């Protein structure tokens with residue numbers, strides 16, 4: 660499956676985060692299986708639907724549709740862009756574009772978005788197993804790059 664194709668936005672079933680009440684975005688089980696630490700992975704219920712909370716003020720990363728489970732960033736093998744404002748955190752996980760690297764590229768007048776798009780078009784991206792949100796990073800990268808340009 661092409662994780663960055665617009666048609667791949669899985670089912671639109673939305674459930675609210677039990678911690679902050681905002682709507683989560685459903686994620687595939689493979690994303691949790693790839694990115695949860697073993698001790699947390701041992702507790703997932705594969706029959707449940709899981710969702711990702713994008714709210715940066717909320718500590719919950721994943722929660723189950725039944726609300727019986729939540730996972731925070733410390734359950735993850737990687738830092739989570741939406742939950743962690745450190746400059747070393749990836750915005751694009753597949754090709755390791757951290758905030759630092761994006762800042763550098765923009766100040767060198769490079770276009771990181773073009774670079775990432777090229778890889779996506781060549782079908783090299785694997786957001787469902789690399790990115791905690793389980794889907795394409797491009798929206799986050801564009802928003803971040805835009806924020807850099809308006810801050811100049």
Ligand SMILES: [Zn+2]
Pocket residue numbers: 676677678679680681712713714717718719
């Ligand atoms: Zn939340």
